[in-house]
Amino acid sequence: MNNKNSISVICPFHNNEDTIVRAAKSIFDQTLSPNEVIFVNDNSLDRSLEKLTEFLHKNKKQFVIQIISINHSGPGHARNVAIQRSSSNWISFLDADDYWMPEKISNIDKVIRKNEYVNFIAHDEFTQNNKKEIINSKLSQYFDNKAKIPTQIYKRNFLSTSSCTVSKLLVEKYLFDPFLGSCQDYELWLALSSKMKLVFIQKPLCFYDNSLKTSITNSNQTKRLKNLLIVLFRYSKYVSFPLFCFIVSKHLLVFIISFLKK
Structure with missing residues (x-):
């Protein structure tokens, strides 16, 4: 892989002792290795760091590995720190509770070479829901x-973080908004969207484990709605006013129905 195609993988983790090794193994099992992997320990209080360190000691690879530890600041800030420390031209994101198919980076490399x-x-992804259905x-x-x-993207966020690879030249100009407790990825994709030259690979190259995501309480759901509305207002210029009203109303209705069900 030459400099033009060089890829840094960024994997933040916070109390992911049950899945961090699985995520790391999926990087190590790639048919085409990345140039660099940056793990960001976001002040984990469990055995995440210990388990990851044990795995890395037992599995040596010919690429650069960094482990950065920060105070608990959320995944957005963790990714920003890693982006700024990365040395490659491309950034691939992987959440610690997701994992990749072995041919993920190989497919990314082919797209970069051809475009x-x-x-x-x-790219597409496999999803495991709370019923363990894939x-x-x-x-x-x-x-x-x-x-x-x-x-x-404004109408529907169809970009999943663990399935996204972005040019460092593009993403380092904007970065994730760490002040949003949620919807940080959605906000960044919208920030990049006007300059985005997107290629979508129609293959599932990632496994998104939704069964392990944190359950949403009423309080968390309210905060998420607040952050979502901030993002929708911030980028309302991308849609007509009637469509903006429709999208906001739809999210408010979903929130109300969900709240009443509880």
Whole structure:
């Protein structure tokens, strides 16, 4: 892999002792290795760091590995720190409770080689829900390469963080908003969207384990709605006013129905 195609993998973790080794192993099992892997320990209080360190000592690879420890600041800030420390031209994100298929980076490399102007790459993923059912989410079905990207992402966030690879030149100009407790990825994709040259790989190259995501309490759900509304207002220029009103109303209705069910 030459400098043009160089890839840094960024994997933040916070109390992920049950999954961090699985995530790390999926990086080590790639048919084409990355140039660099940066793990960011976001003040884990469990055995996450210990388990990761044990795995790395037992499994040596010919690429650079960094472990950065920070105070608990959230995944957005953790990713920002790693982006700024990275030495590659491309950044691939992996959440500690997700993992990749072995041919993930190989497919990314092929896209970079074939597309001179691409600066953002995404792909489909397998999802395991709370019922332990595994489905192909087929996120690519929501992307129309002939339509305006900002409007498409505004209407529906079809970009999953662990399935995204982005040019460092693009992402380092914006970074994640650490002041948003949630919706940080959605906000960043919208910030990048007007300059985004997106290629979508129609293959599931990631396993998104939704069964392990933190359950949403009423309090968390309220905070998430607040952050979502902040993002929707911030980028309302990407849609017409009637469509903006419709999208906001839809999210408010979903929140009310969910709240009443509890």
